[in-house]
Amino acid sequence: ARTGDAEVVYGAGKTPEQVVAILRTLHDRHPERAVLATRLSDEAMQAAAGTGADVDEVARAAVLGPLPTTQGLVRVVSAGTSDAPVAREAALAARVHGAEVDEVRDVGVAGLHRLLAVHDKLHDADCLVVVAGMEGALPSVVGGLTGVPMVAVPTSVGYGASFGGLAALLAMLNSCAPGVVVVNIDNGYGAGVHAARVARRAAPRGSAG
Amino acid sequence: ARTGDAEVVYGAGKTPEQVVAILRTLHDRHPERAVLATRLSDEAMQAAAGTGADVDEVARAAVLGPLPTTQGLVRVVSAGTSDAPVAREAALAARVHGAEVDEVRDVGVAGLHRLLAVHDKLHDADCLVVVAGMEGALPSVVGGLTGVPMVAVPTSVGYGASFGGLAALLAMLNSCAPGVVVVNIDNGYGAGVHAARVARRAAPRGSAG
Amino acid sequence: ARTGDAEVVYGAGKTPEQVVAILRTLHDRHPERAVLATRLSDEAMQAAAGTGADVDEVARAAVLGPLPTTQGLVRVVSAGTSDAPVAREAALAARVHGAEVDEVRDVGVAGLHRLLAVHDKLHDADCLVVVAGMEGALPSVVGGLTGVPMVAVPTSVGYGASFGGLAALLAMLNSCAPGVVVVNIDNGYGAGVHAARVARRAAPRGSAG
Amino acid sequence: ARTGDAEVVYGAGKTPEQVVAILRTLHDRHPERAVLATRLSDEAMQAAAGTGADVDEVARAAVLGPLPTTQGLVRVVSAGTSDAPVAREAALAARVHGAEVDEVRDVGVAGLHRLLAVHDKLHDADCLVVVAGMEGALPSVVGGLTGVPMVAVPTSVGYGASFGGLAALLAMLNSCAPGVVVVNIDNGYGAGVHAARVARRAAPRGSAG
Amino acid sequence: ARTGDAEVVYGAGKTPEQVVAILRTLHDRHPERAVLATRLSDEAMQAAAGTGADVDEVARAAVLGPLPTTQGLVRVVSAGTSDAPVAREAALAARVHGAEVDEVRDVGVAGLHRLLAVHDKLHDADCLVVVAGMEGALPSVVGGLTGVPMVAVPTSVGYGASFGGLAALLAMLNSCAPGVVVVNIDNGYGAGVHAARVARRAAPRGSAG
Amino acid sequence: ARTGDAEVVYGAGKTPEQVVAILRTLHDRHPERAVLATRLSDEAMQAAAGTGADVDEVARAAVLGPLPTTQGLVRVVSAGTSDAPVAREAALAARVHGAEVDEVRDVGVAGLHRLLAVHDKLHDADCLVVVAGMEGALPSVVGGLTGVPMVAVPTSVGYGASFGGLAALLAMLNSCAPGVVVVNIDNGYGAGVHAARVARRAAPRGSAG
Amino acid sequence: ARTGDAEVVYGAGKTPEQVVAILRTLHDRHPERAVLATRLSDEAMQAAAGTGADVDEVARAAVLGPLPTTQGLVRVVSAGTSDAPVAREAALAARVHGAEVDEVRDVGVAGLHRLLAVHDKLHDADCLVVVAGMEGALPSVVGGLTGVPMVAVPTSVGYGASFGGLAALLAMLNSCAPGVVVVNIDNGYGAGVHAARVARRAAPRGSAG
Amino acid sequence: ARTGDAEVVYGAGKTPEQVVAILRTLHDRHPERAVLATRLSDEAMQAAAGTGADVDEVARAAVLGPLPTTQGLVRVVSAGTSDAPVAREAALAARVHGAEVDEVRDVGVAGLHRLLAVHDKLHDADCLVVVAGMEGALPSVVGGLTGVPMVAVPTSVGYGASFGGLAALLAMLNSCAPGVVVVNIDNGYGAGVHAARVARRAAPRGSAG
């Protein structure tokens, strides 16, 4: 991509054959880089595995080619297990775009002690990605605990008046914690890209303002 | 009212004269009971004061007649100062409907330490009313800390994608904390009535399940 | 759960294997308590039955382990047969959370005589759960007949401008009956939890305010 | 009007001068008929009065010219005093379009005994107009009590999640009472026209199917 | 039904067995009346046919028992063939509720000459039902041509910004033709009931106001 | 403007001084061209008049500098007098952008005979602009009568479920007449620009396909 | 069609047999003209091929009968491959309605250099159709580069807060480029018809204003 | 603030006296730091000036106390003059939170040449803030030109189907440019905070990944 980022194939609505063909084309063009494919069907994951790509079944994604060396640390924080696919897509995207990645799971707002138990991990990252569905409250709580740059990702997890993730999206856009930025519902990919860009540019920790 | 509750005058869209007239009529019918008037304009508050009613300028409300003896305790928990009118309306409604009332203020989710500092107050009430605007996250956090029955009140505080309190309303309806129940945007009155009903029926604390 | 409530498995989006595994883990940890699993697919209900759990096909739910002794009475009032799954989920949740439960069915607002025929049942409960789809009018009517604390549950029953239960949700939030509190569309579970908490804390009937 | 109905001036957004000019023109063309002007500002009501028109301050409307003889009976049923302007507009429109009109007020769903006390009035009309704001439940209850043709009118009375009358509109469109038809929010005029057309065509009561 | 109308089974979400069982129960109770079942699946239509009911495949509905004698005439006017199921449901409901019925098809607003060619049919009915999807313009045009009482039915026919019939619903609620009343999206049944009630009560044509 | 069009000042939210300053700057740069200012307050119209601009009080717009010679004919068709400001803005914009303009007023869908009376005018233009509020039905009817390119303009005229012009916008987007294109609510300007571009390029009438 | 345009069959919701039957009927009536069928299922495309129609699998459309001679040039500009079906439907519709058509693909706003590389193609057409999903930004960019009449087509490509194409639709309606007109989501057909009408009437290029 | 950021007073809905009181309290607590007050009324700006604060009339904001030394560079890019208040609020917030700030104005998507003319400025910043109203297309275009981390700010500039900035918000959330993150409508403040955090942590330019 012209912006210097890794190439990405958005798999939704593509046949396994199309996914594989694009993966191969992009890989052949730059065999020294990783290509990421996201939103894969079961069949597309299987087909991607056949190309030698590493398939992540939780993220429903595949990576073909060597991962880049990393610079900076992104932590992906999430609440429930239902949010796992989106959290993992964010983690994978950040890794492919050049950041070291760590996942912090099962720290929903309704179980505050678990979040407070990992409090330190909210301070030593270069960028946080915070993933939550339903009421989307987690970014507000995390944002009150740390000044590390943070991207909030609403997920479509929920029912009824969640309206496919709209409730979480609106909550995050209205967060009373300062500086919370937001991406589209379920867009782990976009959050991972932004976080990696921030982390890659960060000065080694300790020296930052 | 046939349900055994106090009489209430909803002042929005009523002239000061109308408010005063209804207050007096209801008071004359049952001088031994309190009548509550809510959503009063500046002029209506002044006119109500002229009838001998106690006026609460924060709640924009007035009470005429003696308050009932109380049974049970309602705590009204709120985040920001902008939510104060709604919190106070809830407190007043609960008091007029027969519950003892205590207000816990300035405990927003983005300043968790303040909420944790009053942790005990979340356990010894018979019913909680939790008031929050913007992303409406406070009920989820409180609901994870206590099993006391709780009513969440979204407020219209916010701008842009808050859509007049819709963001907070949706968040509260989608709370991942179990048993959170919700009232209309800015409806402190309704929350206070429900909470007072719950508190009045509660067995003296210590004996509850 | 930290709040002292029963553990609950939300089955939507989980495989039968996952449901069974979580049921067993929670049951093994506290064999003396009940675990509730809701929103089960046909397959998950069958798998749950294999663990020895009691399966309720109307509620699409299962309970593993002994039910708690009860304190207080919750009545679940509903209109049409289409609302039965949500009403039953509420009843089951209230029972698992420690309240005695009774169901009052087939009392829609368009057949007022049936509702008036069971009028007494609206007065002797500690908390009411009122379930209705389409126009969601039942809580307003019930709320005008009784001062017992009440939780309204909108259901997704309807079509066209019901918008998946939004019409009923909005109606309940705007109820002119004082003190009506509301949960998410189809959230029988949340209503049952709140109602059981209220009922469990209630003083034996007769002594209440 | 080509459809044989009375002429009507919609006053919203018109100056007092414009209202008066149109009233006079229409009146001069057919001095033997009534002309109705609705949605008048205070100034326009005063100006209309100056033309010799009868002004109804509750409906914010004026009638110039002799009322037609009536055929058939329309009853306009409403809940709260805040709905009075819309109910009165409906009554006036029905009268101007040739039906006898009767108003039944203060019969909201949260005070069912008052509605049941006037039960007979729901049966001997040729068409009912039922006006309600907030949750818009009244048409469902009335529709369960009578088979007389009924038009439901949602009003913009309410706040928060009433969204300017949307909640009541949706409720009425989803009424479980069969045969409820609905007009736009606050559109007393349209309901009155339809009801008058139905009533005018009705066979003298007693002979109907 | 208590309102004196025919009994109706709403088939959506019911199994063929349930539909047949209810049809038979209602038929056995009053074998001299017709029972209508609507919104039937292919299987339910076949099962209904097995009970001796008349099945209408366009309306996806069935009638068991003798049709009532008729009084008054309802005309059902529709635009496109995609609106046929809703138009037919309206026609069937009106017939079962005691009105003579006639259908006027293929008269969309974009082919005005066809509508003008049947102009007379818009004048000699006791009530019109006008069915339209997409932009829902037909009731406005018909309403400008006749003063006969009219019920507009929006259908879910359309795509994109039709939002499942919302565009047509809003258009009909905002019709500039006076006295247009509206039912829920696709609710042919409700329109038919209202229209039949109006028609049954109508004085023999010629004598009406 | 780089696209070869006239310069336009959008006056909403600008002070009279700002409007006048921009008008003068643009006029001085190209005194041989017309500059259009739209959405002017009363004060801005007066100030604009002081610069020598021609002010159109209906359109709330002003033109400074000589109008261009015209090529092709745009007809602006509208229904009610409330739509006049938008229709006039469209006419003015089309004229300033180089087309001859004619206005056809008072031809709403509920008075079809008036529209049919001017039928010929729908055929001999190079582009039509059709302006309508409320249910926005006029473009569908016009679009069924002519194959001339047409731009539909929804206006914010209406109340209640018109939602500020949304009903008309959705109706026009869903028009069953082929080839109807739409602009933003009240955007007479945009419609006029498109229509003028089409008209200016049109071959002299008679030769077109 | 009365407006002089080609006949079109809208295939959505029609069986293959219905599509074929209508295609044949229209073809037999005017064998010298082309009939277009759109929105075809796989089965309907196969059935259409059996009639001798030319099937376009990308557009999911078929054409039966000879194409008309062309007059004027329409260019269809699109961004991503996911937008291809809509772009092709527009192209086909424009061709069938008598314009020469050229497609410009893969020129999304996030790869501006590709758009600038084909800059000339935006100037020498008689009408442009610009197709884009997701944020729908392409028409604004193209509209800043050229004064050629342009129709924008939002597509339903996207997820989450794209709300089925609503985001792109709103963006296009609010375009700051003057004179952008818009059709319904995915309505390539409507855009093609308008563009062809404009192109067919255009004077041979070079002579236009 | 606990997160190490500057203190900020949100002035909307606060009286001048309240704003001044809070400004003074915060300033007295830490006279060595800057306090920012935003969304000030004319009166509040004047009152703030009286405290010695620097008032920015475009941003409607005030700063009391010395600005921090800066680290890293934030560029604020905006399209129209109407977006200036939001852009300036972002710039001020970023400056107060410790970043050097530069504003790039008047580079809307409909005038691409102006944007391309400042192309270099999109590459040498540590974080970009991109502000746009109406269709909100600017972040997509900028995001295709640079890989620098970017925050998009939708503004409420627009009318009709802009729905108070919703159109721009949705567009930005659906941007096809990778890694675009978004804040609430008009929330220049939040964007400035995030951007400053990113910039402050950035390694001196040239060394970044």
Ligand SMILES: Nc1ncnc2c1ncn2[C@@H]1O[C@H](COP(=O)(O)O)[C@@H](O)[C@H]1O
């Ligand atoms: N999971 C994702 N969510 C949103 N956008 C994505 C995702 N994965 C890829 N993309 C975007 O899709 C583009 C590739 O789309 P395509 O060319 O259709 O495969 C990438 O450059 C990204 O901008």
Ligand SMILES: Nc1ncnc2c1ncn2[C@@H]1O[C@H](COP(=O)(O)O)[C@@H](O)[C@H]1O
């Ligand atoms: N702040 C409030 N919010 C909502 N409803 C209220 C409020 N205050 C009073 N009400 C309701 O309004 C009723 C009285 O309305 P009214 O007769 O118009 O004064 C009360 O019985 C309550 O049901």
Ligand SMILES: Nc1ncnc2c1ncn2[C@@H]1O[C@H](COP(=O)(O)O)[C@@H](O)[C@H]1O
């Ligand atoms: N097509 C329909 N659309 C809407 N409501 C209907 C329809 N058919 C039947 N109903 C309603 O459904 C009721 C019967 O519902 P049920 O008892 O569930 O079969 C009838 O009394 C009608 O009020």
Ligand SMILES: Nc1ncnc2c1ncn2[C@@H]1O[C@H](COP(=O)(O)O)[C@@H](O)[C@H]1O
């Ligand atoms: N009435 C209008 N509606 C929408 N856009 C307009 C209108 N008048 C002018 N514009 C647009 O506003 C631009 C000028 O905006 P400004 O520079 O803020 O005066 C013009 O080039 C048009 O694109």
Ligand SMILES: [Mg+2]
């Ligand atoms: Mg969550």
Ligand SMILES: [Mg+2]
């Ligand atoms: Mg809050």
Ligand SMILES: [Mg+2]
């Ligand atoms: Mg119901």
Ligand SMILES: [Mg+2]
């Ligand atoms: Mg009501």
Ligand SMILES: [Mg+2]
């Ligand atoms: Mg139609």
Ligand SMILES: [Mg+2]
């Ligand atoms: Mg109109």
Ligand SMILES: [Mg+2]
């Ligand atoms: Mg795009």
Ligand SMILES: [Mg+2]
């Ligand atoms: Mg912009």
